[in-house]
Amino acid sequence: MIAPATLVELRDAVLSAPRVIAVGARTKPRLSDVDAVAITTTALAGITEYDPGEFTITALAGTPVAELVAVLAGRGQHLPFDPLLVEAGSTIGGVVAADTGGPGRFRHGGVRDFILGVGFVDGAGRWLRLGGKVVKNAAGFDVPKFLVGSLGRFAVIGTVTFKVFPRPERRLTLRLPFTPRALADLARSRYPIDALNLPPGHDDMLVRLAGPAAALDALARGIGGREEDDGLWREIVETPWGFRTDIVAAEIAAHRAAHVSGGGSVAWSLVAPPRGLTLRGSAPLWIGDRPRFAIEGAVKEALDPVGRFPTLDDWTGAPARPAPPPPPSPAAGA
């Protein structure tokens, strides 16, 4: 285990072993369970830039999410996508690499929708900063978005810049009977819904409203249901979910067992989904077929020419690597 405390040390750490993988607080241990020297980012921590008036914050990868959340709250702001496992110690680099957006991603989007820039070390040991530090930027390819969910297989993240939003004045949670129709109707209703979840079992659905304090009671009366303690969202965020999946609304009726959902799409589950990623335990890293393209190998080569990082198919217990799809032959379109 190597524990760099500076970005220069991070670069040296990447070059110090033939195969390395970045880890944070290991709150999703299966994702980094691979035969490689671990580079822990826990000493690479701290908020480096925060300007509330700009709606942007930059932090080193090992910064605990809890620190970001607290500092932002102090200025009336937040990361609207509800990063998971805050109290468990997850780091901001881990949130990006594992794409752990929680219930709040329903309204304004997930990790990918708030990342503005990254600083990272590529497989050749180059320190690179792509994206930007302002809320709007269209220069260069969007590598910051690509690294969301990339599981440390393409680069080691050193710094992250996020867009942040003003924190709503108040939140109000309602519990209502679940039917797929009622859920779909609410999801495109006029109400300021910022989370719409199905707790395991799916007899009920949870609706979180957010906005000006004085408006919410009247809005809640329009929706009906029973008011719940806002603390239940903390439980959802801190649940050690076993799996990540990408089930969409049309499929949820068939997966009522133990999923939590964002307005119909299911991201986190306690039971193995038909397809997904394992976050903890010894199940295969990938469940079912994962997206697989010839371009993946080419992009991997561009960012990690010597294979310093494992691939998406490398994990402890992985079967012999499946053959990548062959690149199309020039004659294919003839």
Next chain:
Amino acid sequence: MSSPPALGRLGALLPPARLLTRPAELAAYESDGLTAFETRPLAVAVPETRDEVIALVRACRAEGIPFVARGSGTSLCGGSLPVAGGVVIALNRLSRILRIDPDERIAVVEPGVVNTRVSLAAAPHGLYYAPDPSSQSICTIGGNVAFNSGGAHCLKHGMTANHVLGIEAVLASGEVVRFGGAGRDRLGPDWCGLFTGHEGLFGIALEITLQLLPRPEAYATVLAGYATLERAGDAVAAVIAGGLLPGAIEVMDSLAIEAARAAVDADYPPGCAAVLIVEIEGPREVVAIERERLDAILATSAPVAVRAARDDAERAAIWKGRKSAFSAVGRLSPDFIVQDGVVPRQRLGEALRRIAALADEAGLRVANVFHAGDGNLHPLILFDGRVAGALSQAEALAGRILRMCVEMGGSITGEHGVGVEKREFLPAMFNADEIDCLKRLRAAFDPLGIANPGKMFPGGEAPALGHVGLHPLERAGVVSRE
């Protein structure tokens, strides 16, 4: 008429009527929204199906012929400028909305679908497509995806990339891929995110899945006039500091106001050096409360006048003035170029002062219309292209403004892209290693360098200077630059 030998097997892929090679047919494709440049392509291919697009790209690869994908040609950075000796693949006929799913809140469209058609098709379900570039009545979703287009509502809703859930594309390598899908969640790296904003350098999108949002129930659109641009800038800062998250915050300076007033008879308060437009959206109960807060903030910002839209017609009138400002500036000057730099929002006042000083120094007039909420400037540099050297003077000023944006911690482009226009400025933002990384990514998708070559990266071949003046559609008020 048989196709030129240089087209090789491309000639066999489409009927002659859809493979244009006569100079008169090519003329319409020689330029895009960056009207200062033009290049005649070898041919324009007009496919009607995804399979034809795939076959064209693969044939270009086999023959080593460069290709440039094109929608409505509204790019402001020369993103769809043809390549000499290359083929333009015009995607306008792939214009079907394949599916609207109100329960999943998605639209699945072909690349040639015009932006506003998505919201029109979604409207019966109470949904809309949020990204609203000013050219939205004509620009296509394929182009929006290629350049990660913005619009007036990015502060709250983000750019095109934030609304693209899935992309089926033919890559320049010949591979056909399906990135993402119908859901908001993905497994593994965000390929859709990487593809969106590729500026045509990775391949061609064949089918795009877009997220739709519930249409806001109510809007409050407020226009405030100020005696100085600085006061308008301070008002923007106050609105942000007040904890509001408006859908849009826009500012126009006196020259832009003058132009808008002349063009659309915009009823802006007289005697103002700057106009601020703030729009709040949401459920009526929320809008009512936030409107009171906004009024209170604006009341302390020393406005000359504050006007609120009382109905949809008045809201539309306020936006018509704003969105027509660019083409309206065309009435003040035979030519203009528009820049798209971004500065940290709190330094907008300083940026505008410096732009004014740079303009004075250069002896040029600059009108400013900008997305103040996200620090995205749109200085319009006025010049007369008939005067020798005037364009290069204007470009030199534009370059100084872009460098200033980067120095201030911003970006050379907020929403227009780099394209041909700003490729020499990419090194102002990224160092040699970083540009090298971007080039390696490009080579991964396009090993032969045939997809939209000469864009984004510095040092490409120089396109020919073209005609001057407004784009014909712009003159007709159909499109505007933003």
